[in-house]
Amino acid sequence: MTRQFLMNLLLMFIWVALTGTFNYSNFFFGFLLGYFILWLLVKGESYENKKYFNRVPKAISFLLYFIYEMLKANLHVAYDVITPNYFMKPGIVKYPLEVDNDWQINLLSSCISLTPGTLIMDVSHDKKALYIHNMYLKDKDEFIKNIKHGFERRILELTR
Numbered sequence: 001m002t003r004q005f006l007m008n009l010l011l012m013f014i015w016v017a018l019t020g021t022f023n024y025s026n027f028f029f030g031f032l033l034g035y036f037i038l039w040l041l042v043k044g045e046s047y048e049n050k051k052y053f054n055r056v057p058k059a060i061s062f063l064l065y066f067i068y069e070m071l072k073a074n075l076h077v078a079y080d081v082i083t084p085n086y087f088m089k090p091g092i093v094k095y096p097l098e099v100d101n102d103w104q105i106n107l108l109s110s111c112i113s114l115t116p117g118t119l120i121m122d123v124s125h126d127k128k129a130l131y132i133h134n135m136y137l138k139d140k141d142e143f144i145k146n147i148k149h150g151f152e153r154r155i156l157e158l159t160r
Contacts, residue, residue, distance in 0.1 A: 004042075004052040008034040055158065062154045066111055069150065073116040076136065091137030092121065095130040095144055097152075104155055105130075111151050 011034030016026055039053050080087050099105055109120040109130060117135040124131075137143060 004038055008038055008052075010034075011037060058154070058158045062158055065150065065154055066114075069111075070115055073118070077116045080136075088135050089137050090133065090135050091140070093132045093134060093137065093140055093143055095132050095147060097128055097130060098148070099152060099155060099159075100127075102127075104159055107159075108151055108155055111155075112147065 008031060012027060012030035015030030015033055016022060019026060019030075035053075035056060042050060042053070097105065097108075099108055105123060105127060109123065112118050112130075112132060113120045119133045121131040121133050123129075132147075134143060
C-alpha cells in the first residue's frame with residue numbers, strides 16, 4: 001500500500017513538472033490522475049494490491065467529515081459568543097471506546113479535541129474509555145451516539 005501511495009505521489013509530481021503550473025488545483029488533479037492510472041494498472045490483481053484504492057476514498061471522506069464537524073462546531077461556539085445569552089451546559093462524559101490500538105485512540109482523541117467545544121480530559125488505564133468535556137452537553141447518549149457513528153466509525157473503516 002505504501003508503494004502505491006509513493007507511486008501516486010511520483011505521478012503527481014511528474015504531472016506538475018510536465019505542465020509547469022505549480023498551484024493546488026494542479027497538484028490535486030495530478031494526484032487524481034495518478035490515482036486513476038494506478039487503478040487501471042492493478043485492476044486484475046489481488047485484493048492486497050487493491051487496499052490502497054479502497055482507503056483513499058475513505059481518507060478523503062474522513063477529512064471532509066472532520067472539516068464539516070469543525071465548521072459546525074465553530075459556528076455553534078461563535079453564535080454562543082456573539083449572542084447575549086449563554087447556551088453552555090458543560091458536562092463530562094465517559095465515552096466507551098471501540099477503537100483498540102494506540103494510534104486509533106490518538107487519532108480519535110485528536111479529532112475530538114480539535115473540534116471546538118470538546119476536550120479530551122483522560123484515557124482510562126485499560127484504554128477502554130475516554131473522558132470528554134463538552135461545553136454543550138444536552139443529551140449524553142446523543143453525544144456518545146454522534147461520536148460512535150461519526151468519528152469512530154470512520155476511523156475504524158479507515159484503519160481496518
